[in-house]
Amino acid sequence: MENIILGNLNDWGIVLEKLEKLSETNELDNCQDELIRLLRFDQNWRLREAAIESLSFVKNPGLNLAREVNTLIKRKDLYYDVRILATDGLEKLAAAIVGNKVFDKDILKQFIRGIVKDMDDLLASPEPPKFHDALKRSIYQVKKIEAAM
Numbered sequence: 001m002e003n004i005i006l007g008n009l010n011d012w013g014i015v016l017e018k019l020e021k022l023s024e025t026n027e028l029d030n031c032q033d034e035l036i037r038l039l040r041f042d043q044n045w046r047l048r049e050a051a052i053e054s055l056s057f058v059k060n061p062g063l064n065l066a067r068e069v070n071t072l073i074k075r076k077d078l079y080y081d082v083r084i085l086a087t088d089g090l091e092k093l094a095a096a097i098v099g100n101k102v103f104d105k106d107i108l109k110q111f112i113r114g115i116v117k118d119m120d121d122l123l124a125s126p127e128p129p130k131f132h133d134a135l136k137r138s139i140y141q142v143k144k145i146e147a148a149m
Helices: 012-024 028-040 045-057 063-074 080-100 105-123 129-148
Strands: none
Touching: 012 028, 012 045, 028 045, 028 063, 045 063, 045 080, 063 080, 063 105, 080 105, 080 129, 105 129
């Protein structure tokens, strides 16, 4: 059975406190499934934003966490501010994943190319300028990460 650390997500105040404590104590690496759970939870925007903001505290992110953040960026049913926040988070995750050198180089290249393709697809679609600007900034950084591999 999965270890539920954050508890009932409907008790969002308690969840935010636990998330903050996990961030402060550098324990988020062991709670990536819980972060994914928060990112998927559609009933509370505060939890999703807090999860995205806490991504910078994850020192050894996994591909599943990064893929979930990438999924948020592509979700057209979400508001643009959270999608923009997710582009910044994904950029940081991608840098950490490549920098940790835990994964096979071919897997990393495929992963980075997937991010670039998804962002290129979004740039080719009609989106507001502020979202396009965020995508352009992030894709530039992700391509720099790819070039350094």
